[in-house]
Amino acid sequence: MKTVHLILWGAVAVGLILFLWLNIFQDASHLIEDGSSQNTTTSFIPTFSLTDHRGNVVTEQTYRNKWLLVFFGFTNCPDICPTTLADLASVMEQLGADAKAIIPLFISIDPDRDRLETMAQYVSAFHPAIVGLTGTETQITAAVGSFKVYFEKQPQESAPDGYTMGHTSAVYLISPAGEFVRTYSYGTQPDEITADLQQRL
Template sequence: MDQTSNADGLRRIRRGLWALTGVAAVALGAAVLWQARTTPAALPGTRVTGEAAISNAYTLIDHTGRSVTADSFDGQWQLVFFGFTHCPDICPTTLAYMAQVMDELGPKAAQVTPIFITVDPARDTRDVMAAYVEALHPRMVGLIGTEGQVAEAARNFRVWYERTEDEAAPDGYTMAHSGYIYVLAPDGRFVDVWLEGDAPAESFANNLSTLLQTTGSSS
């Protein structure tokens, strides 16, 4: 798949997610809104205990060619997802969902950086990553690196991934991987983790907005 058709596909997914928001809200809205009212400082989703098990530590290259570490995003809330640009399903859907959350935040989105870290360094070059994230959201940051750098980042976040041979896939292989979105506080501390299908983007954005207000953040 070339970069132009890939970008067009991502834009279609974003539009589709917006169209589905109303349907999802009818099915899940009541339960999620109840949770938001009763626990305003907690994001809905899959809770993870053992905070110290996840370490926000890496040295990678962003999609503009700049060398970055976890410290590069100090002062910003971060939404971190691991995947790859040739992913046919969970990655474009989850990243479009993250972009929708950013849109729902409005001006408060300036306090949040969505980050996409590749697990496929062989194919996800800087140019490929740049075209991919720029089609999603202007604040989206794509991170690439060597196999060793990517493996270290994934290990620190407790992210599982592996190469799987598949004759039907581009270049004869795909990447199997976990699909969580990690929420990090402005000091780099792990706060929460969730899956794209847990609740509508609007509900996550509302709770994240409350979290920004109650804990404070610098933009």
């Protein structure tokens, strides 16, 4: 009889331990997932020191009190960059008078080819409000790291100077306080971006 009782109590104990383990583990996993998700959306304050296409040295402080639409790319980009800048130009047109509260920034990831004159000609072809920023390799690397952006020099025989640049294709929205708010993925329609911005202004 004692043996039967011991077996029964052992089964109950194992069942209880299994029940607690499953529930506690599932709760903990849920918290970890929630925490991880929050970390990817936590606001950060990007910093940079670069030169705009007019020759002015600027930092993140230069644009305080303005909403920023920040895109990283390069002037020899065959598709993603011109498409995105054309979309940002469309957004600025759609915003009308509200556009004065927003500055689109195009930050080069290709300092060897994107000098001031090149940047000036490039951004001017899209919209007068778009500001092109470039700098030394060290300055650009620092800016890229601040925004947590990916970029990589990639050999390509058919490209100018034998290389192209792989890079993050999203547009970063930065608040007037200088904090990261969200990204707009590549291909987001201008009217969607415009509608989102109008709700925030």
